[in-house]
Amino acid sequence: MPLGKFGKIAIGWSVITFAGIYAFVLSKNSIEQRRIESMKVRDRMRKSNYGDYEQSERKF
Structure with missing residues (x-):
């Protein structure tokens, strides 16, 4: 089952969000x-x- 346009965007956002939270921690x-x-x-x-x-x- 190929991913659609919005599926790829959702995966990208989840990776970016996870990386950002990990960097913050x-x-x-x-x-x-x-x-x-x-x-x-x-x-x-x-x-x-x-x-x-x-x-x-x-004396100093």
């Missing part, structure tokens, strides 16, 4: 991973800044 996960890594770095910086420090005579 991949980019969302990538952005989320970078955000989590940035938050971890910020948390490590915050935790490393606690403590008592000696007053230095150096």
Whole structure:
């Protein structure tokens, strides 16, 4: 059974829609991973800044 004109268009739209949603999910996960890594770095910086420090005579 050959596909008609509208069948080919429907298949094309479904492929494009699936590819677009898949690309969106991949980019969302990538952005989320970078955000989590940035938050971890910020948390490590915050935790490393606690403590008592000696007053230095150096002037910057």
